[in-house]
Amino acid sequence: MVAISPGIPAPDWDRRPLARRTTLALAMALAAVAVLSLAVGAAGTSPWGVFADLLAGREVALVDRVVLFEIRLPRLAMGALVGASLAVSGAVMQGLFRNPLADPGLVGVSAGAGLGAISAIVLGGLLPAGLLGFHAVPVAAFLGGWASTLVLYGIATRRGRTSVATMLLGGIALGALAGALSGILVYMADDDQLRDLTFWGLGSLAGATWAKLAAAAPLMLLALIAAPMLARGLNGLALGETAAFHIGIPVQRLKTVAILTVAGATGAAVAVSGGIGFVGIVVPHLLRLATGPDHRALLVNAALLGATLLILADIIARVVIAPAELPIGIVTAVLGGPFFLWILLRKRGVLDL
Amino acid sequence: MIRPLFAALALAALPAQAADRVVSVGGSITEIVVALGQGDRLVARDTTSTYPETVSDLPDVGYVRRLSPEGVLSVDPDLILAEEGAGPPETVALLQAAAIPFVQIPDGYDRAAVLAKIAAVARALDVPERGAALAADVGAALDAAAKAAEGPARRVMFVMSVQGGRILAAGRDTAADGIIRLAGGENAVTEFEGYKPLTDEAVTRAAPEVILMMAREGADDISAQVLAHPAIRTTPAAEARALVRMDGLYLLGFGPRTAQAVRDLSDALAKAGS
Numbered sequence: 001m002v003a004i005s006p007g008i009p010a011p012d013w014d015r016r017p018l019a020r021r022t023t024l025a026l027a028m029a030l031a032a033v034a035v036l037s038l039a040v041g042a043a044g045t046s047p048w049g050v051f052a053d054l055l056a057g058r059e060v061a062l063v064d065r066v067v068l069f070e071i072r073l074p075r076l077a078m079g080a081l082v083g084a085s086l087a088v089s090g091a092v093m094q095g096l097f098r099n100p101l102a103d104p105g106l107v108g109v110s111a112g113a114g115l116g117a118i119s120a121i122v123l124g125g126l127l128p129a130g131l132l133g134f135h136a137v138p139v140a141a142f143l144g145g146w147a148s149t150l151v152l153y154g155i156a157t158r159r160g161r162t163s164v165a166t167m168l169l170g171g172i173a174l175g176a177l178a179g180a181l182s183g184i185l186v187y188m189a190d191d192d193q194l195r196d197l198t199f200w201g202l203g204s205l206a207g208a209t210w211a212k213l214a215a216a217a218p219l220m221l222l223a224l225i226a227a228p229m230l231a232r233g234l235n236g237l238a239l240g241e242t243a244a245f246h247i248g249i250p251v252q253r254l255k256t257v258a259i260l261t262v263a264g265a266t267g268a269a270v271a272v273s274g275g276i277g278f279v280g281i282v283v284p285h286l287l288r289l290a291t292g293p294d295h296r297a298l299l300v301n302a303a304l305l306g307a308t309l310l311i312l313a314d315i316i317a318r319v320v321i322a323p324a325e326l327p328i329g330i331v332t333a334v335l336g337g338p339f340f341l342w343i344l345l346r347k348r349g350v351l352d353l
Numbered sequence: 354m355i356r357p358l359f360a361a362l363a364l365a366a367l368p369a370q371a372a373d374r375v376v377s378v379g380g381s382i383t384e385i386v387v388a389l390g391q392g393d394r395l396v397a398r399d400t401t402s403t404y405p406e407t408v409s410d411l412p413d414v415g416y417v418r419r420l421s422p423e424g425v426l427s428v429d430p431d432l433i434l435a436e437e438g439a440g441p442p443e444t445v446a447l448l449q450a451a452a453i454p455f456v457q458i459p460d461g462y463d464r465a466a467v468l469a470k471i472a473a474v475a476r477a478l479d480v481p482e483r484g485a486a487l488a489a490d491v492g493a494a495l496d497a498a499a500k501a502a503e504g505p506a507r508r509v510m511f512v513m514s515v516q517g518g519r520i521l522a523a524g525r526d527t528a529a530d531g532i533i534r535l536a537g538g539e540n541a542v543t544e545f546e547g548y549k550p551l552t553d554e555a556v557t558r559a560a561p562e563v564i565l566m567m568a569r570e571g572a573d574d575i576s577a578q579v580l581a582h583p584a585i586r587t588t589p590a591a592e593a594r595a596l597v598r599m600d601g602l603y604l605l606g607f608g609p610r611t612a613q614a615v616r617d618l619s620d621a622l623a624k625a626g627s
Contacts, residue, residue, distance in 0.1 A: 042421070042426075195418055206422065209446075225555035240558045321415075322424055323413070323423075
């Protein structure tokens with residue numbers, strides 16, 4: 001809408017066909033890793049065998065049933081949703097802040113979610129037993145993430161106008177505050193709790209259950225559906241807030257929806273999987289380098305690529321040292337870091353996104 | 354819904370025949386299983402199970418508090434013995450859903466706790482007589498070690514690490530505190546529970562006569578550096594160059610070797626600095 005005004009012919013560097021082909025390719029890649037994720041794991045369970053048995057009405061061994069339907073399937077769904085949510089949130093934040101270094105952490109979600117999780121791990125024992133059971137950590141992480149975003153939004157909004165700069169600086173202050181509170185809790189924590197904290201920070205999909213999915217999936221899905229509707233607005237915002245306003249983009253509403261979308265998606269993702277870094281910043285970058293900054297294609301492709309990469313990382317995490325498994329945050333960073341550097345070095349010319 | 358129920362019933366009816374594919378989670382639990390002569394029933398262990406050496410050939414299902422459900426299921430276990438705090442709870446729930454018996458062994462840092470652990474493991478493995486025999490042996494050895502450790506109590510400070518020059522010391526309700534007591538010593542740090550960093554002044558005020566640390570195989574001997582630490586340098590322990598290092602699992606495991614560890618520690622405490 002913004003890039004192409006009537007009367008100006010589409011330039012020959014139009015990358016939309018390429019973006020559409022990318023979407024198709026990514027969708028196929030996602031389907032492929034999804035099948036792989038069901039088929040690969042420490043236990044020798046074969047999904048084909050189980051499905052064949054089910055179709056033929058034969059008895060399926062209880063262990064195979066648990067492995068396939070209670071472990072691998074919820075993990076697959078969780079990986080897809082978390083990966084897509086983190087990548088899309090990253091893309092939206094980068095568009096909103098007009099800064100390629102923005103990540104979902106900027107709206108205070110990560111700091112708040114971390115504080116919530118730490119509180120639940122350290123102080124959970126003080127709650128009446130069985131109040132939340134082992135869902136205390138995800139619930140607290142989500143509430144923490146959401147609450148800190150709302151506080152930050154309140155701080156940055158004056159007379160119906162949200163200042164992105166205030167939000168950025170306020171986020172730093174709030175992050176420091178959350179870090180200090182977390183520090184107090186870390187000091188109070190005992191040995192076992194410290195280890196739990198460390199592992200939580202590294203992220204994992206190992207705790208994926210249908211119950212967690214039922215709680216977190218609606219939020220992530222809602223955000224994923226809402227995000228593409230922001231695309232035109234974010235494209236306009238690339239010209240600057242004033243220019244965007246003058247070409248008829250409801251800037252304030254765009255900001256509100258974008259921030260709430262990111263808080264919901266990232267909050268839910270972090271709550272169920274812990275701190276998985278890197279996906280939110282790298283996926284949008286890769287796609288921008290490949291198919292350009294148009295958010296209409298970017299947001300959809302980011303969801304597909306984020307989901308694909310996280311499922312792939314999870315497969316690696318659970319296979320590489322089986323029967324034990326690595327925290328997934330280690331895998332995403334070890335694989336993603338060098339790859340991203342390589343792309344940057346190769347394409348030095350297009351760094352000014 | 355009905356079929357898994359039947360399967361669960363079928364499995365629940367099985368244990369007349371004792372489990373022979375056991376996963377042991379927790380260093381001291383594995384030691385007890387082997388000490389009961391049941392080591393050949395183990396099919397996997399966790400990362401903290403490093404003794405005896407024969408178990409290091411078994412597949413490692415990961416860190417005790419971060420077990421992967423599919424990893425544990427992949428070794429096809431029919432019994433899981435886990436120390437207190439093994440998890441995460443999601444994994445335990447899934448293992449129970451797969452109808453695999455999951456027995457949690459209570460933990461503790463005194464004589465009674467060691468014997469209770471042995472009894473619980475023996476019961477789960479269906480070898481109560483061996484359990485009673487081992488518990489009697491270990492109990493007698495602990496009594497003998499306690500007798501040998503009688504005498505004036507020395508003030509001991511257990512230093513977990515000196516990372517970055519900060520002393521991480523053991524307070525009350527820790528395995529280190531327990532073993533120091535059993536060896537006839539007195540924990541110099543009683544102001545807090547668990548392992549916490551101490552300020553330099555608190556180290557001076559605690560005035561330990563002996564510094565106790567874990568020895569890691571292959572790691573450099575850092576005794577000289579620790580004794581030269583500005584805060585520790587002011588303590589009686591540094592003056593007498595009294596620093597004792599012992600293997601972590603041996604010292605803090607509270608398993609069948611604990612009586613021997615108590616003896617070694619009380620000997621070392623008596624000798625240290627003299």
